[in-house]
Amino acid sequence: MSNGWHCPTVMMYGGDELAAWLGTRTERSVTLLLDEGIAGAAIAASVRGQIERAGRTARTVVTGGSGNLTTVTGLARQLADTELVIAVGGGSLLDQAKLAALLAADPGAEDRLRVPQRCGLILLPPAQHRGPRLVAVPTTLGTGSELSAVACLAYPQGKRLVMGGSLRPDAAVIDPEATATLPYALLAEGLLEVLFRIAGQYAGDHRDLPTEDALAEALAVRAVRLGAGLRSADAGLRAEIAKISGLSHGGWVLLGRAPYVGKGWYLANELSTGLGLRKMTAVAALLPPLWSAIAAGDTRLGSARRLDRLWRLLRTAVPDAELPEDPGPGIAALIDSWGVGREITADPAELTAVARSSVRAWGAGLPMLDGLRAGDIESLLHRAVPTKTSARGELTLTACG
CATH class of the missing domain: 3.40.50.1970 (Rossmann fold)
Structure with a gap:
């Protein structure tokens, strides 16, 4: 940033x-x-x-x-x-x-x-x-x-x-x-946070920056390869995750990037706060539909061309995982393979409130969510979070989108 x-x-x-x-x-x-x-x-x-x-x-x-x-x-x-x-x-x-x-x-x-x-x-x-x-x-x-x-x-x-x-x-x-005492769940969430940060900056920017892109790609690929060894993480692997975590915050990885291109961070922040979720639970739920929207051509959220290029690199980094070709289903499968929970529910009114708070804090003339209206954000949130509806006193789940 x-x-x-x-x-x-x-x-x-x-x-x-x-x-x-x-x-x-x-x-x-x-x-x-x-x-x-x-x-x-x-x-x-x-x-x-x-x-x-x-x-x-x-x-x-x-x-x-x-x-x-x-x-x-x-x-x-x-x-x-x-x-x-x-x-x-x-x-x-x-x-x-x-x-x-x-x-x-x-x-x-x-x-x-x-x-x-x-x-x-x-x-x-x-x-x-x-x-x-x-x-x-x-x-x-x-x-x-x-x-x-x-x-x-x-x-x-x-x-x-x-x-x-x-x-x-x-x-x-x-x-x-x-x-040393971090439970597996926090190791997996930490690695997902690193990948989320790198990919958000990379795919969110429509411009090609050859040197910066090469470094970001290398870090993202490194993150995915480290994920393959998460279940038996030792001191060396934890140190490597820490290294790429820090590197993802600055230097040549971000130099020259357009500001505020990581739209997912702002949306995940509001989703986490609005629903009282852990930050990475919100990220895990939001990331697949966010990437699907980018891949489908929503240029406000990012570049389909650059996301496709990055995802092809990540898929080939772990060929044994047999991840789907489409970025949205693909990142969902990767998140699931790491065991990061993304199953959450909300009332429709809660998602409406999150969409409005997102626009208030980051959009409506502010550059972070420039061009995104509350209805656009709410539609994306419905694809990320199944909504709860009550019929005759019984609770049912409706997966919207």
């Missing part, structure tokens, strides 16, 4: 690299920020040990809960007197750390996050700066938050996407130990 190049995050891969990196730094006051779910896990002890070996004593802050503005501002106050934050947790925790580090340096930035607006995107000024340096240690796969310049922030109206170069962490640690 970026057209420019930013100073890249320093990457470290397991081992004792964090301790070595800290040994080169001048910051002395360190805060270890832990997701409450992993505070007693081995990765927390490992990171704490590396901080100590680097000659630092870290103050530990354990946090949880949703990433809303109240949580983030409270966290920012706790980080106000620290020079370096090492955040260990999932995508939500890392997003909170990125925003809190920003507010710790510039409390005035809070005003921008509080400005009433219908748009679901908040852009930070290019000159916006962060105070404490930030190291991200992800304990989940797929979000790529450790390398991205974006963060999700919860509001009463739904999630908003905050974007700005000041949110990009200074360094990130990819350690297989951090994902």
Whole structure:
């Protein structure tokens, strides 16, 4: 979602690299920020040990809960007197750390996050700066938050996407130990999120960019091949998923891409929020009909030519899977083979509300869903989500479209 190049995050891969990196730094006051779910896990002890070996004593802050503005501002106050934050947790925790580090340096930035607006995107000024340096240690796969310049922030109206170069962490640690206890379902969801992000940017853009396309194709193919080994995932495979997750967020993969081409993200975000679903459940349900619509020629959603090219590459990457030739049924079969659940239902009125909220937050003059009306979105949602109808007190399921 970026057209420019930013100073890249320093990457470290397991081992004792964090301790070595800290040994080169001048910051002395360190805060270890832990997701409450992993505070007693081995990765927390490992990171704490590396901080100590680097000659630092870290103050530990354990946090949880949703990433809303109240949580983030409270966290920012706790980080106000620290020079370096090492955040260990999932995508939500890392997003909170990125925003809190920003507010710790510039409390005035809070005003921008509080400005009433219908748009679901908040852009930070290019000159916006962060105070404490930030190291991200992800304990989940797929979000790529450790390398991205974006963060999700919860509001009463739904999630908003905050974007700005000041949110990009200074360094990130990819350690297989951090994902050692992830259940299979979260591994599969994480890999699907990576593929969803890469394919959305690739097929959503109608232009050919030879170098950028080649890199995106390579990452998408790599994701699908890694999926073939998910059932017996070891530390090496988890590290590889983490690598492509981060790479999918920037650099040459996105350089020069038209902004806001990944329409599926905005729709999946609203579907997830509106129905109270896990993000990747919404993605898994939405992706097959979205790709079918693109393949059928809906140029507002993406390029049929480019989607066909990408899908042919993905099919040949796993020939034993015998995936259908059509992209829509094909991605549905791939999702099912990975075991990511996509069976959800909703009332028709709920889908109408999701369609309207999508237009309010991302369309109706805003560029993210430009050209899509509420009726267009509702029709797509009906193809993704069977609707519940009540007849004589009995519940039946009607698969629309």
